[in-house]
Amino acid sequence: MKKPKVFVARILPEEGLNRVFEVCDAEVWQEDAPPPRDVLLEKVRGVDGLLSLLTDRIDGELLDAAGPNLKIVSNFAVGYDNIDVPAATERGVLVGNTPGVLTETTADLAFALLMAAARRLPEGMDFVRAGRWKTFQPTLLLGRDVYGASLGIVGMGQIGRALAKRAAGFDMKILYYDPFAPADSSLPAGAIRCATLDELLRRSDFVSLHVTLGPETRHLIDARALESMKPTAILINASRGPVVDPDALYEALQKGGIAGAALDVTEPEPLPAGHRLLTLRNCLVVPHIGSATYATRTRMAVMAAENLLAGVTGRVPPHPVNPEVLPRRR
Numbered sequence: 086m087k088k089p090k091v092f093v094a095r096i097l098p099e100e101g102l103n104r105v106f107e108v109c110d111a112e113v114w115q116e117d118a119p120p121p122r123d124v125l126l127e128k129v130r131g132v133d134g135l136l137s138l139l140t141d142r143i144d145g146e147l148l149d150a151a152g153p154n155l156k157i158v159s160n161f162a163v164g165y166d167n168i169d170v171p172a173a174t175e176r177g178v179l180v181g182n183t184p185g186v187l188t189e190t191t192a193d194l195a196f197a198l199l200m201a202a203a204r205r206l207p208e209g210m211d212f213v214r215a216g217r218w219k220t221f222q223p224t225l226l227l228g229r230d231v232y233g234a235s236l237g238i239v240g241m242g243q244i245g246r247a248l249a250k251r252a253a254g255f256d257m258k259i260l261y262y263d264p265f266a267p268a269d270s271s272l273p274a275g276a277i278r279c280a281t282l283d284e285l286l287r288r289s290d291f292v293s294l295h296v297t298l299g300p301e302t303r304h305l306i307d308a309r310a311l312e313s314m315k316p317t318a319i320l321i322n323a324s325r326g327p328v329v330d331p332d333a334l335y336e337a338l339q340k341g342g343i344a345g346a347a348l349d350v351t352e353p354e355p356l357p358a359g360h361r362l363l364t365l366r367n368c369l370v371v372p373h374i375g376s377a378t379y380a381t382r383t384r385m386a387v388m389a390a391e392n393l394l395a396g397v398t399g400r401v402p403p404h405p406v407n408p409e410v411l412p413r414r415r
């Protein structure tokens with residue numbers, strides 16, 4: 086029997102790729118950089134399934150270029166703002182994602198960013214590397230206390246809640262803003278729900294962003310929002326880069342409007358080496374590594390492969406984003 090034809094847009098941990106190869110006639114993009122748009126349009130022509138990354142834009146043009154065989158786009162990410170889901174749904178194409186498996190790992194990274202920025206770890210390392218550590222200095226690299234400080238979580242979904250659990254261990258006072266979050270038992274005892282984002286920003290020593298990216302959250306943290314924050318506050322972003330206006334952030338950091346920022350995601354992404362945010366000592370940036378542990382990336386690869394294989398063989402994918410397609414799928 087003919088194997089389903091699929092395109093995999095990057096090399097993934099082998100447990101995931103091996104599953105794909107067992108069932109499919111698969112082509113895997115071998116380079117570190119994403120396939121250029123014109124190449125991707127060509128590669129997807131006639132495929133039954135596409136395993137995409139958050140760096141691949143999946144829109145109506147691409148779905149049409151793939152053609153009528155395409156049954157599923159399986160994204161190697163929990164977020165799927167790179168995919169025009171209504172366009173896929175309209176064409177009867179399933180979309181899959183990888184929820185759950187990266188929650189704790191991403192919360193670990195968000196808390197690591199919080200700690201590193203609060204205690205100025207990258208500056209400390211630069212100082213030592215530069216041979217400037219001559220003696221113990223009472224006023225060297227003074228930072229902010231994490232223990233007992235207030236943490237404002239914007240977006241109290243799975244990752245926001247996992248971060249809150251970590252913060253509770255540091256006796257942090259937890260504030261959150263999320264108009265849609267149910268008040269259930271997974272919220273830490275004593276967490277305070279803020280009625281507005283502005284209230285959360287005014288009251289927090291640390292603000293951590295955990296929203297999905299959409300029209301209502303693009304530049305949610307703009308100049309006005311940054312003005313509401315305490316001048317001693319630190320902003321953490323491990324969600325999506327465009328949630329923060331980078332120009333407004335630069336101004337706020339540069340003028341002392343806020344004390345620091347720690348970013349796993351940026352706008353643009355990747356952030357070019359010459360970007361002005363990188364000239365600021367109070368801005369810590371890492372390259373979108375929230376879910377980057379051996380175990381989690383392997384789980385994501387297996388889950389993305391399972392979604393893909395179910396989609397191309399007519400089974401129900403474990404994690405469909407648009408299950409409404411199932412009754413009328415291709």
Ligand code: DGY
Pocket residue numbers: 139161162163164165187324375376
């Ligand atoms: C996601 O899954 O959405 C992360 O940003 C990458 O793991």
